[in-house]
Amino acid sequence: MTPLFTPLARSLPSSVPFVGPEALERRMGIRFTARLGANESVFGPSPKAVEAMAAAAGRSWCYGDPELFDLKQAIAAHHGIAAGSVAVGEGIDGLLGYLVRLACGPGDTVVTSRGAYPTFNFHVAGYGGALDFVPYRADDHEDLDALLDRAKALRPKLLYVSNPDNPTGSWHDAAAIASLAHELPEETILVLDEAYADFAPENALPPIDLMRPNLLRFRTFSKAYGMAGARIAYVIGMPETIRAFDKVRNHFGVSLVAQAGALAALADQAYLRETVAAVIAARGDLARIAERHGLTPLPSATNFVAMDCGGDGAHARAILDAVLKRGVFIRMPGVPPLDRMIRVTVGRPHDHRLFETALAEALEEVGPPGA
Incomplete structure (x- = not known):
């Protein structure tokens, strides 16, 4: 056959x-x-988000705005950055899939930590990338020094780091993450998964305006905002990097209901x-x-x-x-x-x-x- x-x-x-x-x-x-x-x-979503999603459900015969204009504007205003620095997608998992599709061809190298978030590896394998692993440190932190050394040696397309980390819950301070971003080879994109950023101590997160062409920071409404079932997240980066997501993303992938809920959740700090x-x-x-x-x-x-x-x-x-x-x-x-x-x-x-x-x-x- x-x-x-x-x-x-x-x-x-x-x-x-x-x-x-x-x-x-x-x-x-x-x-x-x-x-x-x-x-x-x-603890679930904000009651205001639940109310907004319930109201939007009655209009589910409509597609959601494919440009996600209002939500991108709101996210940008919340962080004090330009709307062009924001792309929205179906959870961080969906956005990671788009990034791997954009950056990796068959045989291209990607570096991550052995035991880190497995869905990223799933996407890399699905697009034919070659995964290279660095062990965690003895104190159960991702080993930023070893990851950087590996990136300098292999010049991979992507380097994945989560801060705070899943599955250990550990975190690095902002200075260490910023140093990694600055020292990384310019042809390697730092995939900085910040899904748990809202729970992190203030000194763990670099300023949101830390921008480099090869730095992408992923945030989500699934964790602290309590909207895991709605499947909605965003990525922050320089506009010229962010624009690439429009070439491959599912433009109707984020539902009308999810957009309404995220807008209301963001407004209820x-x-x-x-x-x-x-x-x-x-x-x-x-x-x-x-x-x-x-x-x-x-x-x-x-x-x-x-x-x-x-x-x-x-x-x-x-x-x-x-x-x-x-x-x-x-x-x-x-x-x-x-x-x-x-x-x-x-x-x-x-x-x-x-x-x-x-x-x-x-x-x-x-x-x-x-x-």
């Missing part, structure tokens, strides 16, 4: 970057009572501040739960806490599986040495009580490392 797809497509594994909680429920025959694995915000404060308090609660049960919580600048289980990946996987079967959805990093951890998204007090009960029972079932 004549192959229907390209050699590249046929060479790709039949896999997805993430297995969703819905798939796990179907597979395991259970219903999760706490959803703490996907770094969603249990008081709700955002309340959410961030709630997340910070909940992070502390999760850290105390980990410590009460002999796990080591990593410092976090995100809406999740990574917990070192004290053993290897097999030990952490056993704990993860035991927690899942007790109806609490969490995740863990998939690559050593980060796979010694479980990762728990912050929730409300009831969610945390369910998690603590499941964790205590899981630890009793699994036993200590090496048991």
Whole structure:
């Protein structure tokens, strides 16, 4: 039979970057009572955003504005930058896909950290790029010095860094990120994933007007704004770089409802501040739960806490599986040495009580490392 797809497509594994909680429920025959694995915000969107999306839903017979004019203007005004420095897309995942399509051809090199956000790697593989990996530092931070050295040696098309980081929750200070941007080879685009920027300490984020032709900064409404299901995010960069997204993006990819919700969410900064404060308090609660049960919580600048289980990946996987079967959805990093951890998204007090009960029972079932 004549192959229907390209050699590249046929060479790709039949896999997805993430297995969703819905798939796990179907597979395991259970219903999760706490959803703490996907770094969603249990606090939800601003009520004003919900109201705006509900109103827009009645006009869903219309396409959303393909130029996203009002939203780009609002994002630009919020950050104090020119609207030409903003592109909007279907979540950071969608924007990363467009960037890889723009920058990478088959065989082109891309550098990232081993164990960093896997969807970026998924896009690179899908366009035939060649991934090159740098290990995390011993303190579970992405190794900016090693990444820069690798970039100088290989001159890759893209260098991916997340700050704050997923899956560890760690962060670098603004000066270190700015130095990386300035020292990177000019032909290498720094893909700076700032999905968790709204939770980060102020000294972790370079000034938003740090602009270079080869620097792109990705922000989202999925995390602190509580709109993960709406699929909307944006990227900031110099106008001549940002304009390239218009060549490949799905111009009707961001729905009318998502645009309305993002506009309203952006305008309600008081709700955002309340959410961030709630997340910070909940992070502390999760850290105390980990410590009460002999796990080591990593410092976090995100809406999740990574917990070192004290053993290897097999030990952490056993704990993860035991927690899942007790109806609490969490995740863990998939690559050593980060796979010694479980990762728990912050929730409300009831969610945390369910998690603590499941964790205590899981630890009793699994036993200590090496048991």
